[in-house]
Amino acid sequence: MFYDLHVHSALSPCADNTMTPASIAGFLTLSGADVVAVSDHNSARNLPAAKKACNAFGIKLLPAIEVNTAEEIHLLCYFSEIEQALELGEKIYGTLPDVRADPSVWGSQLVFDENDRVLAKIDKLLTLASGFDIYQMTALIRKLGGIAVPAHVDRDAFSLLSVRGFMPDDLSFSCIELVRPHKYAELTEKKLLPDGLATLVSSDAHNLTQLLREPLPRLGDGHPLMELIEKL
Numbered sequence: 001m002f003y004d005l006h007v008h009s010a011l012s013p014c015a016d017n018t019m020t021p022a023s024i025a026g027f028l029t030l031s032g033a034d035v036v037a038v039s040d041h042n043s044a045r046n047l048p049a050a051k052k053a054c055n056a057f058g059i060k061l062l063p064a065i066e067v068n069t070a071e072e073i074h075l076l077c078y079f080s081e082i083e084q085a086l087e088l089g090e091k092i093y094g095t096l097p098d099v100r101a102d103p104s105v106w107g108s109q110l111v112f113d114e115n116d117r118v119l120a121k122i123d124k125l126l127t128l129a130s131g132f133d134i135y136q137m138t139a140l141i142r143k144l145g146g147i148a149v150p151a152h153v154d155r156d157a158f159s160l161l162s163v164r165g166f167m168p169d170d171l172s173f174s175c176i177e178l179v180r181p182h183k184y185a186e187l188t189e190k191k192l193l194p195d196g197l198a199t200l201v202s203s204d205a206h207n208l209t210q211l212l213r214e215p216l217p218r219l220g221d222g223h224p225l226m227e228l229i230e231k232l
Contacts, residue, residue, distance in 0.1 A: 001060075001218065002031075002032050002035075002216040002218055003035045003037075003217060004028055004033050004037070004202050004205070004211065005036065005039070005064065005078070005225070006037060006076060006202035006203060006205075007019075007037060007038050007039060007202070007203060007204075008040055008041070009021060009038050009040055010109075011040040011046045011109055011111060011122065012040045013041070013106035013107040013108075013125060014041070014106075014107065014127065014206055015040075015107065016207040017107070018207065019207065020116040021038070021046055021049040021050040021053040021112050022053040022056075022115065022116045024036070024050065025056065025059060026057060027208050027211040028211055029057045029059055030212065031212055031216055033216055034059060035059065035060040035061075035062055035219070035232075036059060036060070037061070037062040037064035037078065039064035039077075040066065041066055041068060041127050042065065042067055042068060042089070042093065042128075043065065043089045043092070044063065044065050044082070044088065044089035045111045045120075046111055046112055048114075049111075049113050049114045051063075052114035060229065060232045061232070062079075062080075062228060062229055062232065063078070063080070063084065064076060064077060064078050064079070065077045065085055065089055067088075068127065069129065069130060069134045069137050070131060071133060071163050072163060073158065073160050074150075075134065075137055075138070075150055075151060075160075076177060076200075077137075077146050077147075077149075078146055078147045078148075078149065079145060079146040079147075079228065080145065080229075081145075081231075087144060088140065088141065088146070091140065092132070095130045095131025095132060096128050096131075097124075097125075101124065109122040109123075109125075109126060134160070134171065147174070147225060147227075148173065149173065149176060149200060149225075150177065151177045152178070152179050152204065153167075153177065153193070154178050154183045160176075161187070161193075166191065166192045166193075167192065173197065174197065174198060175197060175198040175200060175225065176197050176198075177199070179204075184197075198222075201217045202217075
């Protein structure tokens with residue numbers, strides 16, 4: 001399956017307001033995607049609209065959130081059901097500092113319906129660190145039936161390696177996201193990552209132009225996320 005499993009809608013304060021559910025679904029259809037994940041910062045509020053938009057375009061939506069842990073590590077959370085993601089999103093939102101998002105600085109944090117009509121604006125700034133550390137968050141994701149994937153581990157900020165320096169064995173991740181997949185061998189040779197992990201290479205798109213990638217990467221049958229995708 002051709003995929004893009006890290007996309008931000010206009011709910012994420014760092015994303016363009018053009019990143020509406022229907023626009024995302026339409027652009028990714030043009031790119032040839034079979035399955036997509038709208039993975040906003042610390043919230044799942046746009047997933048119901050994204051699901052309807054993806055259905056209309058004939059592609060699958062894998063429900064997701066990109067949580068910012070207490071250590072400021074970005075962790076992608078994938079589920080087979082939107083309700084699971086919404087439950088996690090409410091738990092995360094309750095731990096966020098009460099800092100209001102200034103639209104002139106951060107963007108409007110928009111919640112849409114499936115026709116891209118604005119339903120609400122979220123007040124708390126969604127990019128802040130949550131109250132869950134990476135161990136607590138990973139355990140909670142798994143308890144809710146999801147799969148946790150460290151995001152963009154080879155970046156110099158907001159990644160597992162930039163914060164911790166290496167991947168602790170007791171976190172037991174089966175998959176990681178990379179920005180530069182050719183770096184994986186180098187990171188395993190340096191013992192910063194264990195060998196044999198499944199990988200993702202997604203757009204982390206914050207505007208519509210970033211969605212038009214060719215060719216899209218492909219997810220094989222043995223990939224850990226396929227067990228969730230097969231339930232969609």
